[in-house]
Amino acid sequence: MNQDFLGRVVWVTGANGGIGQAVVQEFRRRGAIVIASDLKADVSIENSDFSTQQSVQLDVTKRSQVHALLQRIATQCGTVDTLINVAGVVSFGSAQDLSEEEWDRVIDINLKGSFLTSQSVLTGMKEKKFGRIIQMGSVVGKNAGNARPWIDPNEQARASNVAYGVSKAGVHIMTGFLARETASFGITVNALAPGPIATEMTKGFPDNLRALIPVGRMGETNDIVHAVMFLAHQDAGFVTGEILNVNGGMWSD
């Protein structure tokens, strides 16, 4: 069995979602100590035991919870050397119609959440002189979405997702800032910019947008897992600040 992540302390947020579960499974398979956290989980931070495979309840938008979990990890497993920020929410709505509440909710979870967890691991990674942080961006944070009201006005509601796209564009540029700030400490910070991946999040993905994917299919969670494992590997130390397209050819830059 491939044990190239043996002993690595890997924290995955959003661990109970489609992508999160697949990432957790692969790190465990490769020998890592995995801390899985999600908004929807049964075990509280106070009762968490990382020798079990249960995931821990954590809201990434709450700084106090993030720090409480980090303390708990430090006591049981040591320093987090790998953080995979998977937690996120999808959102639909055109700029014309979007409510202020929806804007705040999406930016809070997708952008501030990833910032708070990333910020929390930096001191430990710097002391360890090694770290890997991987964020989930999106093709929509690069291409400004797929709204095509001139072709099909009814598609607009599902295809226009301004808050989501802006939150992910924020994740992309935050990745660059963190990468440059930490590069001399053996830490790399990268993001994936996935196209549509078949999970709960994309259940209602319109067929006419699916037809725009050159590879001819939706992505699978394994497509994301392979890219994460590449960036998280100890040999990927010269790759930092990268926003990696994993999108079946929908967009390249």
Ligand SMILES: NC(=O)c1ccc[n+]([C@@H]2O[C@H](COP(=O)([O-])OP(=O)(O)OC[C@H]3O[C@@H](n4cnc5c(N)ncnc54)[C@H](O)[C@@H]3O)[C@@H](O)[C@H]2O)c1
């Ligand atoms: N599925 C796709 O097509 C796709 C494409 C591009 C990017 N992404 C990104 O990948 C990530 C995972 O997507 P997925 O398809 O697995 O979605 P998913 O809905 O299956 O999983 C997301 C997980 O995040 C958790 N979560 C939501 N709010 C949270 C909070 N405040 N604190 C902690 N956890 C929270 C949810 O409980 C859920 O388990 C997201 O950031 C998403 O934006 C997904």
